Amino acid sequence: MPAASHLPADPFGNPISVSDTTSRRLIDDFASGFVACESTAANLVTEGHDDDAPLFQAYAAALQMFAETGDAPAAARPHIDRARAGAASATQREQRFIEAVAAWVEGDMRRAVQLHEQQARDFPRDLVSVKLGQYHCFNLGDCAGMLRLGLAALPHAADVPQVHGMVAFGFEQCHRLREAEASARRAITMQRKEPWAHHALAHVMLTEGRLHEGLAFMEDVSETWTGLNSFMVTHNWWHLALFLIDLDRADEALAVHDRHCWGVAKAYSQDQIGAVSLLARLELAGQDVGERWTELGGYLAQHTQDQVLPFLDLQYLYGLARAGRPEADDLLARIEDFAPRAPEASRHAWQKVCVPAAHGLVAHARGEFKKAAEALGTALPRMIEIGGSHAQRDLFGQIHVDALVRSGEGRHLAQALDVVQPQRNGQPESLRLARLADTIHAGLGLPQEPR
Template identity: 65%
Template sequence: MHTDSLGNPLSLSDAASVRAVDDFVMGFISCEARAVNVLSVAQDTSPIVQAYCAALHMFAESRDAVANARPFVARAQSGVARATPREKRFIAAVAAWVAGDIAQAIRLHEEQAHEFPRDLASLKLGQYHCFNVGDCPGMLRIALATLQASADVSYVHGMAAFGYEQCHLMREAEASARRAIAMRRKEPWAHHALGHVMLTEGRLSEGLGFMREVSDTWTGLNSFMVTHNWWHVALFLIDLGHDTEALAVYDTQVWGVVKAYSQDQIGAASLLARFELAGIDVGDRWQDLADHLAQRTDDHVLPFLDLQYLYGLARAGRPEADTLLHNIDAHAPHAPGSTRAAWERVCVPAAHGLRAHARGDHAGAIEGLGLALPRLIEIGGSHAQRDVFEQVYLDALVRSGIEAALTGAQGVLQRQLNGQPESLRLRRQTEAVYRALGLSGVGVH
């Protein structure tokens, strides 16, 4: 029997498929574009080949993804009797994902991590699902279950690092990320995790220097990984006041790699929002992005995605923003059970708040986002990604001019500045609040 590079047995009908299957496994865990090569052997009816192809279609994160994935899942399930036990559980997990049962998918990936801890494609996919529902402990738990058996694989340390970071375990996160990078300098997910640590801890100049230093290795990656790591570079540049360079990173590295891809689109939307919130003029960049977001009005794959599509459309002044908001309201009560609360209790009020902010309705933004923020983790995304929603909320508080709102903004901004004293963005925003409160020169040093 053939095996992949991690030693996992493969029940393949065609020996010629081994290389393409291995490209999926190793490409997926290394964030490399070669993962798509498995589609070149889609004619191989081996159940695991079909399951890997189904997963790739689901990663499109579009309204067509489920329909495109279903035939592959059906073929995988029809031949499951000849699959290995590891393959059977992976197939079941992908089938649960396609059916919208994310809770079941996560359970299966957790079981896989304990029974087959070198199935790192399963680990990566399990972390993806945990991430999308805000289950940070789950991200860490599934990584730690595989760590001992896969300690020789750099990528597992990078995955553990991000799990630690999302659980606010910064020392452990940094140690795991640095171990991964020591084993393999080209480990973009570990770079990403360490970038998160440095941003969270306010090590802005150090973070920018580190990400720049390793950026020469960001080659051959999938568009999400390369654009997202450059997105992190742009965050450091914004906070350090390098506005022109930050815009250049947006233009050359963040937007335009794969404009049709969901993750590239939300990276662009959130970065444009951050530019404007930091007082940087983005020119007509919203319009180009909105041309692509306009196709997303009835996707509803993840609430985290829909919210950023909506804000981008609203900032561009596009009528599709109203269409998407209407569709979110209609979809939420009928969302799959495991994610319905996130749609109803978080996405709906946040969507109304974001549209209000984009149109200058500060009271509406405060009301909608104020309801959503305490439960925002339920829609997924990282702490750094979700921060844009809090920034929008804070901006609405400040622009409202209401003293009680300014008081609330002062407390949040000063605490943030205390944790990130290098941030010129936070310094400017905090100074503006103190001026509005008649406290010019207080608190900002």
């Protein structure tokens, strides 16, 4: 193991055991780009350069895994094997990072998170490790783990704007909204172009019903969303569209979908589920989306055998069903078959949440609203276990409410009122919720609320 004091350092001051100058540049691109959500992170695999340096190969493996497809581990394995083969020449920090990525490739997510947590304690400026650990916690529904990782780095890396953005999102997902807003605003004060902090603050404002303020904020900072990876740019525009939908400006939200959310990287999983979620929300708000499901369904059909994350599969499934594709039945069968043999860390989420939710989503897409209401009602109390954010999982809640309202049963309308009225009380600016509450009140023979 080389003496760290004689080694070059990455952008955050971590020694790296890499001698080739091109490799060092690409590692810097990956480290700074990944933490800042910029497209330069991919330079490490797109420029055609190769290096046996263990850290270089570990980063290449991680980039392959971010495809979030069923064949990603096979693409990543040669890189992680090369990283492990040369690990004796790597630093202690690099060795642990290699093992964390290896655990990811092998599907052992609990071990991966444990290694990232240990890394955050021992090497808190390894911000690639911190952010990757947060990504895994996010996918496991472990909001507290996300926040712990960010807070472990904060005292040692407070000079890095993106660390405050990481902490902000961890606070927000733990429902500590005041601290989330303070952390996000500190990040933005340090660097206006901090899209992850923009994203965290959008979450806070949506949760608190500050819709006009949230829309104005996202419109103002949108000029900085340049050079980002496709997920970050499309996801921030997705958040902007949510404000428009709640403000009853669904036609404008549909234009945002067409211009900024769908078409950046159509083959990428995150862009696809963003489109599914946005089209579904637009329809639930009464907007005609035309033939858009048809094109999207063609891309979703390639994922029937992935089973990487239940959060992804559920949205692929709903999109396929809304597109009228027969692959929806194929994917539903695959989910049922895979759930009992899923990796231990996510098996309960697949079995107890994903399977009933999958049946409910297909039923809703096909107009079987009573079945949808019952199946989704079973899954919703544990929906956090499939991962995703509060705002993303709210899609399933909205579909459930729509099924309750359209089932034609009084008991379901009463359930819908119990969900929607508190939301309406907490978000007085939402015209979407106001119209939905009016529909429920009318169905129950109640007077409408005064505006």
